Amino acid sequence: MRRFSFIALAAAVVMLGSFGPASSAENIGLVCTSENTPADAQIAACSKIIAMKKFSGGQLSSLYFWRAVGYNKKGDYGNVINDATEGLRITPADQALLNLRGSAYYDKGEHDIAIADFTDALKAGQPSGLIYHNRGNAYRGNKDYVHAIADYDMAIKLSPSSYSYQNRGDCKLATGDVDGAFADMNQAIRMDPRAPGPLIDRGELWRIRKDYDRAIADTNTALQLLKGGVPLPTLTAPGSYLLSAYVERGLAYESKGDLANARADYAAAIGVTVTDDGNRKTQAAVKAKLAAFDKADALPPRPASNSPGDRRVALVIGNGAYTHVTALPNPPNDAHAVAKTLRDLGFEVTESIDADHATLEKVTSNFIVGATGAKIAVLYYAGHGVQIDGHNFLVPVDIQHDTAPHLMAAMTDMDNLLAGLDDKIRTNILIFDACRNNPFEKTVADAGAGRSISISTGLASPGSLASGATAGAGTLIAFATAPGKVALDGQGSNSPFSAALSKFMPTQGLEVQQMLTRVRADVVAATDNKQVPWSNSSLLGEVYLAGSK
DSSP states (O other): OOOOOSGGGOOOOOOOTTSSOHHHHHHHHHHHTOTTSOHHHHHHHHHHHHHTTOOOHHHHHHHHHHHHHHHHHHTOHHHHHHHHHHHHHHSTTOHHHHHHHHHHHHHTTOHHHHHHHHHHHHHHSSOOHHHHHHHHHHHHHTTOHHHHHHHHHHHHHHSOOHHHHHHHHHHHHHTTOHHHHHHHHHHHHHHOTTOHHHHHHHHHHHHHTTOHHHHHHHHHHHHHHHHTTOOOOTTOOTTHHHHHHHHHHHHHHHHHTOHHHHHHHHHHHHTSOOOSHHHHHHHHHHHHHHHHHHHSOSOOOOOOTTOSSOOEEEEEEEOOOOSSSOOOSSHHHHHHHHHHHHHHTTOEEEEEESOOHHHHHHHHHHHHHHTTTOSEEEEEEESOEEEETTEEEEOOTTOOOOOHHHHHHTSEEHHHHHHHHOOTTSEEEEEEEOOSOOOSOSSEEEEETTEEEEEESSOOOOHHHHTTOOOSSOEEEEESSOTTOOOOOOSSSSOHHHHHHHHHTTOTTOBHHHHHHHHHHHHHHHTTTSOOOEEEEOOOSOOBSSOOO
16 A cells, blocks of 8 residues: 555566567557556466567566566465566566565565565666655565655655655654654645545544544545545555545544444445455454444543543453362452552553453453543453464353353453554553463364364464554553463462562653563562563554653
């Protein structure tokens, strides 16, 4: 999304007059070398010409280029890379092929290789704003916003574009420069008032400033343009802009307290046809949010748009009084201690002790809905947790041994929590002291229909965070111990992990990841190296729970 086309750097046009009847050659050649040809027809035409073996050198390289363009339209990035590589074997310093292959690696998420190809492309020919823009996108994909902004600067200098201003604005937002992001987004809109992308992103900026009416107005305009058939950038993933506009307007409505319109926009977002993994993950997050709406109580009151300060919310859960599996004495004590610490730090805290399945689903759903509009959301859970087929589940106190499908349905899916909390303008911190032992058989559970699933020790590394679901303020997940390992309940009234958390969370001027480093050292010392806390972060800036110095 928001990537320039590589067609402007197209390789030399194939000379068609050297084979077959002129009309036939011209027709098949035009089908092969047209940006507007449907993907399958383009691939077939180029393949037919290549199979004739009548071309060599730069002309053959050009044919591989255009067939790769066809594969790119289909999202078949492996064949894009294969054909671009074949073309580069013939013409190694071809700027267009290097840019094309770099774009395919970028779309596959292999950003380092993409950066190398774009760098070689810049060395292979004249300075190109298009390639600087594309390399900026790859740096941005690596969250290297300093280099990304520098490349967008060069792209704007060489060939100013609404998209370069928009992407640079997004990078400035990621570094906390909201004013700079506004300036770039405004410039992008001035350059191209009919481009929906900058309007959607400016809607997000208005939401950060709690001006929800302007956020809704910008996304309304974007949706009107999209429904009116406004031209979109070449190679834009189908449905990307429409999905983003519905989601962003839904978030603005939800932040404003208009749950009915938020629901309508989220439902519309789910109905958008998408083909790429990033957009599918966005839709999964929207589905999780709608599921939370269905389970949650009434939407809590929202502060007025002009209310001072930033809301910080927390949900603290301590499950210990299990009736059918091993009871745990400390989780309620741990939850009370952490809840008190967070309240003392100014968080709006909801505390739930010994939650059964219905209660656990209710309080987590309320939290997902209630966190909208907050600057920081913290979720702390102490109790049993299990991983099944690599997915993590929180265990309610009324859990019973059962077959796997019923077992999973009777627990709370951590991935759904992560998805439901996904919001680019909020920092999410999730802390799980939830792998004290495996309450179920440490073998294979029957899943029915001839399938088996693995119930493993400890919790798994969360895949949804690793995939970058949250693209904005970021998410941090902390576990009491490393993936697949068992944490200790402790000999005293608190677990070693929660005791260290309560000790270090109130420290003013201690950034959250530094705080977790101190927690880790304390736990390792307290457990004689038997337990090593672990965390995974996509945070984009420094976060202080107790305030900075």
